[in-house]
Amino acid sequence: MLVVHTKEELAEQIAEWRHSGDHVALVPTMGNLHAGHVSLVELAREHAERVVVTIFVNPTQFGEGEDFDTYPRTLERDKRRLKSTPADLIFAPDVETVYPFGVEAATVVSVPGLTEEFCGAKRPGHFDGVTSVVARLFAIVQPDVAIFGQKDYQQQLVIRHMTADLSIPVQIITGETVRADDGLALSSRNSYLSDEEREIAPQLHGALEFIGRELQNGKRNYEDLESSAIVRLNAAGFAAEYVSIRRAENLEIPDRDCDELVVLAAARLGPARLIDNIVVTI
Numbered sequence: 662m663l664v665v666h667t668k669e670e671l672a673e674q675i676a677e678w679r680h681s682g683d684h685v686a687l688v689p690t691m692g693n694l695h696a697g698h699v700s701l702v703e704l705a706r707e708h709a710e711r712v713v714v715t716i717f718v719n720p721t722q723f724g725e726g727e728d729f730d731t732y733p734r735t736l737e738r739d740k741r742r743l744k745s746t747p748a749d750l751i752f753a754p755d756v757e758t759v760y761p762f763g764v765e766a767a768t769v770v771s772v773p774g775l776t777e778e779f780c781g782a783k784r785p786g787h788f789d790g791v792t793s794v795v796a797r798l799f800a801i802v803q804p805d806v807a808i809f810g811q812k813d814y815q816q817q818l819v820i821r822h823m824t825a826d827l828s829i830p831v832q833i834i835t836g837e838t839v840r841a842d843d844g845l846a847l848s849s850r851n852s853y854l855s856d857e858e859r860e861i862a863p864q865l866h867g868a869l870e871f872i873g874r875e876l877q878n879g880k881r882n883y884e885d886l887e888s889s890a891i892v893r894l895n896a897a898g899f900a901a902e903y904v905s906i907r908r909a910e911n912l913e914i915p916d917r918d919c920d921e922l923v924v925l926a927a928a929r930l931g932p933a934r935l936i937d938n939i940v941v942t943i
């Protein structure tokens with residue numbers, strides 16, 4: 662597996678693959694890789710002969726007071742983790758490579774509407790940072806396919822919107838959330854949890870599953886389901902930011918007949934901000 666840091670080295674390798682007729686799949690990450698990322702790499706390999714994993718802690722998607730400085734940077738461990746996967750190349754650029762005019766003078770790609778609620782409302786500017794960096798990575802790598810995790814449900818919808826709206830010729834594929842045995846969605850930020858918080862954390866998924874069962878049982882009082890989940894989470898020790906039942910397709914408020922729903926949640930637990938979601942097909 663190759664590890665490259667510059668656009669030139671990357672372009673040279675990709676040109677070679679393209680010359681042999683290979684397709685390229687991209688798995689964008691911020692590193693500190695876990696089994697969830699590995700599953701995205703394996704999914705990528707089902708869609709292309711070559712898999713590029715980018716490892717880049719993107720400064721523009723972190724807000725003031727967020728964890729950009731302390732975000733775990735674990736390149737050596739990530740390289741070892743990817744060795745036993747079908748990844749062909751790690752692209753680990755520095756900030757100047759991705760933002761050649763500097764972060765302050767960088768072109769911003771911004772998706773309206775979809776980004777205004779949930780994580781977008783709680784983390785102002787976050788999705789502008791995500792779409793700006795993903796558009797750059799698409800331009801640099803020029804993949805045929807790109808893989809994003811379902812755990813960041815709103816993010817993958819925003820990226821799908823951007824890609825379609827800008828006619829970027831990249832197919833977007835969403836990979837399922839990988840969970841620990843107790844249901845907690847794997848996330849790089851789980852490492853911020855103390856042992857005690859880690860015991861409590863699966864209750865976030867438990868709250869989503871409870872709502873999922875109620876919906877399957879015919880309950881349609883969405884607001885009551887959301888607010889009782891928030892009360893339960895707060896009683897368990899979380900500071901819930903939102904629990905929301907929306908149309909899976911576009912995050913719009915669903916009517917009673919909607920049969921493809923997503924239940925989204927975000928909650929703080931100690932130093933960690935956890936997000937999770939489940940899709941419920943009635």
Ligand code: PAF
Nearest residue numbers: 689690691719791794813
């Ligand atoms: O989901 C992530 O890890 C990041 O938001 C992404 C897509 C790699 C962009 O920095």
